[in-house]
Amino acid sequence: MRKLIFIAPTVMFVVLVGLFAAQLLSGRDPKTIPSVLINRPVPDFALEELPGRGMPLRSSDLKGEVSLVNIFGSWCVACAIEHPFLMQLKQQKAIPIHGIDWREKNPMDGLRWLQKNGDPYTRVGLDPDSKVAIDFGVTGAPETFVVDKNGVIRYKHIGPVTAEVWEQTLKPLVEELRK
Amino acid sequence: MKRLAVLALSALMLSAPLALAVQPDEMLKDPQMEQRARDISKHLRCVVCQNESIDESNADLARDLRLLVRDRLTKGDNNDQVMQYIVDRYGDYVLLRPPFKMTTLALWAGPPLFALLALGLGWRLYRRPAGARPDDAPTATPLSAEERKRLEKLLRTEESGS
Numbered sequence: 001m002r003k004l005i006f007i008a009p010t011v012m013f014v015v016l017v018g019l020f021a022a023q024l025l026s027g028r029d030p031k032t033i034p035s036v037l038i039n040r041p042v043p044d045f046a047l048e049e050l051p052g053r054g055m056p057l058r059s060s061d062l063k064g065e066v067s068l069v070n071i072f073g074s075w076c077v078a079c080a081i082e083h084p085f086l087m088q089l090k091q092q093k094a095i096p097i098h099g100i101d102w103r104e105k106n107p108m109d110g111l112r113w114l115q116k117n118g119d120p121y122t123r124v125g126l127d128p129d130s131k132v133a134i135d136f137g138v139t140g141a142p143e144t145f146v147v148d149k150n151g152v153i154r155y156k157h158i159g160p161v162t163a164e165v166w167e168q169t170l171k172p173l174v175e176e177l178r179k
Numbered sequence: 180m181k182r183l184a185v186l187a188l189s190a191l192m193l194s195a196p197l198a199l200a201v202q203p204d205e206m207l208k209d210p211q212m213e214q215r216a217r218d219i220s221k222h223l224r225c226v227v228c229q230n231e232s233i234d235e236s237n238a239d240l241a242r243d244l245r246l247l248v249r250d251r252l253t254k255g256d257n258n259d260q261v262m263q264y265i266v267d268r269y270g271d272y273v274l275l276r277p278p279f280k281m282t283t284l285a286l287w288a289g290p291p292l293f294a295l296l297a298l299g300l301g302w303r304l305y306r307r308p309a310g311a312r313p314d315d316a317p318t319a320t321p322l323s324a325e326e327r328k329r330l331e332k333l334l335r336t337e338e339s340g341s
Contacts, residue, residue, distance in 0.1 A: 130240060133243075137270070
């Protein structure tokens with residue numbers, strides 16, 4: 001009984017090390033906030049088009065086929081990182097990608113950015129004051145939502161969509177949802 | 180000179196937290212309403228910076244959330260409704276004070292439980308007198324008849340000898 005008291009600190013230490021190691025090795029980023037919107041219909045919204053681009057984005061546009069909704073902005077550094085891969089997805093006709101151009105100071109900024117870097121989006125809506133971004137529970141850019149045929153949010157990816165993210169997570173889910 | 184510089188620097192550092200994140204153009208005209216907005220904002224986590232409330236944060240999204248809080252208030256929502264509006268979009272995570280429910284039971288009940296456990300354990304160790312530890316105490320076997328005889332004899336010689 002008394003010996004137990006002496007080995008207890010060691011046991012506790014080992015348990016703690018185990019816990020920390022599990023957290024570290026899981027690769028889970030504690031900064032990512034779990035979305036409460038998963039398996040809920042997309043919020044009701046109607047965004048303006050980028051000036052002269054046409055094809056604005058409304059919630060009703062997200063029904064009918066599986067699509068990605070990508071939150072981006074010309075000011076967003078990580079968006080530039082994922083951009084070439086989104087262009088690649090467009091070239092492969094992998095999936096329709098819709099954009100929400102978030103928090104541009106000038107409505108032209110996003111348009112110019114797309115003209116310079118290429119435009120991977122089918123529809124793009126302008127959200128200068130975060131109205132729709134907040135409805136989507138957005139915490140930063142880029143964020144990408146997988147929306148199913150019925151306009152229900154099925155997944156949220158925080159951070160750039162890379163080839164790895166697409167192959168391992170998004171693509172299998174999209175294929176599953178298309179069935 | 181150096182002392183003056185240190186003084187100036189500490190004054191600067193002390194004054195920094197006084198700077199407000201809430202910009203004058205965000206504020207509501209009605210001071211009572213503004214106070215309610217401030218109270219709500221203090222309990223909502225800025226989702227970009229995470230350990231600040233939206234009331235303290237200079238992040239753009241925090242500003243938009245502050246404006247949203249004020250917008251909801253002017254539209255006639257009560258404080259709880261405004262909170263719920265944000266929670267519906269961001270989850271309980273945005274509440275700086277987590278709600279008490281099944282998923283947060285360990286969070287709320289854990290610390291007092293551990294404190295009680297520690298107190299109980301400490302009390303038991305403290306109360307137990309040093310001699311009363313059965314595992315430590317040497318086992319005393321009674322003297323055999325032969326030993327008693329020898330002891331008596333020794334004691335007697337001691338008495339007569341002195």
